Amino acid sequence: MTAVEIIIWSLALGAIGAVALGRLVDLAARPSVSRGHSAAFHLTVFAFVAVLSGLPEVFEPFVDPEMLEAAQVMAGPLCVALSAFWVGGWLNARHRERLMAAALRLAALVTPLAALGCFALPQAQQLAAAGALTLMAASLTLWVIWRASLMGDQLAPAMAFGCLLTLPAIAGMYATAMQLPQVTAAWQGLFALCAALSNGLTGYVLWRRDQADWRARHEDSSSDFDPVTRLHTGITLGQRLVKAQRRRRRMKRDGAVLAVMVFNVDRVRAQAGARGVNEMFIALAGRIKRQVGVVNPVGRYYDRCFVCLVESIDAPVWLRTLGLRVACSLRRPMTVGTGDGQRFEIHPDIGVGIVHLTPQEANLDDVLHDAERMADAARGMPSRTAMLDPETGNVVPVEEAQLAARRAPRPTRPGANDRASRR
Structure with a gap:
């Protein structure tokens, strides 16, 4: 050398x-x-x-x-x-x-x-x-x-x-x-x-x-964090979602809001008590974060509802993979404990609602409401995942939604086709 x-x-x-x-x-x-x-x-x-x-x-x-x-x-x-x-x-x-x-x-x-x-x-x-x-x-x-x-x-x-x-x-x-x-x-x-x-x-x-x-x-407990799942809640959750929404629009990327509703909380509480319910929520929160990645904001919207904003997806068709993957992970059985040391196996009864976000402006409150509505409707679907069909506007299982393989091309500027034809 x-x-x-x-x-x-x-x-x-x-x-x-x-x-x-x-x-x-x-x-x-x-x-x-x-x-x-x-x-x-x-x-x-x-x-x-x-x-x-x-x-x-x-x-x-x-x-x-x-x-x-x-x-x-x-x-x-x-x-x-x-x-x-x-x-x-x-x-x-x-x-x-x-x-x-x-x-x-x-x-x-x-x-x-x-x-x-x-x-x-x-x-x-x-x-x-x-x-x-x-x-x-x-x-x-x-x-x-x-x-x-x-x-x-x-x-x-x-x-x-x-x-x-x-x-x-x-x-x-x-x-x-x-x-x-x-x-x-x-x-x-x-x-x-x-x-x-x-x-x-x-x-x-x-x-x-x-x-x-x-x-x-390890973030300190406060009113901004759910004491059970350690997820953001309240004003802090809203602020994180707004910031993520701004970043997504600035980058002109498609994204998605997911809402996950848990329907069998009362049944789990009757079987395993409050401790069993808390363990179920902790496990569900961990599964959601693993599926969407820790950098995408996940929060507890209210007692039985989690929300997440996925800041970037390559194409609408990925919503199908994302939704089915999340639902499959959350529906897997888990073991929870009671206050007296007993262990029970439970099967979470959940619904996943998905709202596709385009780079255009969108009211976050309306998006969250739509995602919650989709999650509630998903309870009656085999895949437990629902979204609005882009073609019909109806609530359908995500596997039946007519999703584009790629984002729609940007609109051509007026006169561009004429100039191209003259060449």
């Missing part, structure tokens, strides 16, 4: 190491599983870049070349596999969608096993095969994250961009490890920059999610 190349990769490792150190300090200050995963992720990225950058070759007398090449073959697949595992938890993929969970599980389990198969290839082809395998697994993870962004996860687009930056970084670092003559110091500088920026952006998004989770669990 030249002196310039050593400086380039040392700076990149310094930036990545600084982020890892910050996450370790955060983990020590407020220990949690998610913070532990974040710190481990940054340390894994540090090791990945260190092994593939060529810096270990500077210490060649102390490094076994065969061991180094084996580490380079395994570094990428292991790093991406661990990332896929952690991304699954970050997205709550298991609770969101089976396809997302299966794709991430496939990347996490198959990639390291396939990497072992690279050692069966001729030595000259092992690094190239490992690089291609790593790129495929990283692309699959990127697709899953982008799919979550289409489903309304507000932090997923930034995470997807961070993962997108990893693709040139991975390709470049494997090209550097293969010592291709075309990889000059300038190219290495670009690859190192992509690696450092990707790590920094990913770290920021992980930190944002951790902060949102921590606030949701």
Whole structure:
């Protein structure tokens, strides 16, 4: 390695190491599983870049070349596999969608096993095969994250961009490890920059999610929070919904308001008492937040009604997936306890109402009223999910609504067609 190349990769490792150190300090200050995963992720990225950058070759007398090449073959697949595992938890993929969970599980389990198969290839082809395998697994993870962004996860687009930056970084670092003559110091500088920026952006998004989770669990009790579910209520809920609505209109994105009504509160209270009812509400609140993401505001509208504003969906057709996913999650049986220590299994009787929000102005009070009306009507539907059919204006099960696959195109400016025809 030249002196310039050593400086380039040392700076990149310094930036990545600084982020890892910050996450370790955060983990020590407020220990949690998610913070532990974040710190481990940054340390894994540090090791990945260190092994593939060529810096270990500077210490060649102390490094076994065969061991180094084996580490380079395994570094990428292991790093991406661990990332896929952690991304699954970050997205709550298991609770969101089976396809997302299966794709991430496939990347996490198959990639390291396939990497072992690279050692069966001729030595000259092992690094190239490992690089291609790593790129495929990283692309699959990127697709899953982008799919979550289409489903309304507000932090997923930034995470997807961070993962997108990893693709040139991975390709470049494997090209550097293969010592291709075309990889000059300038190219290495670009690859190192992509690696450092990707790590920094990913770290920021992980930190944002951790902060949102921590606030949701530890904010002080007040009249602005429901004492049972720890969700926003009253004026604070209204303010959060209004702010989210403004952000959504500013970004000109479609969104949705969901209302969830619980119908069997009295029956659960008769069976398990007030404690059982409270445990049911806590479990339902947690399931809703897992489905819509912690950054989308969820609140307790009143005793038996939860509301949520999903700030961004890619197309109206996603409302069907969103509504059915939420209803399926909430209807799963749960076990609640009574004051005397007994445990009962209950099946929540719920209805989910969905109102599609377009980028145009909408009165929030009217939207909440419509969502509540849809949720009440959903009680008589097999899927327990209802919305207004855009074509007929009738209340229908969400699976029967005629939803557009994409947003309607923006109206053409007057005269545009005439100008186009003249051309």
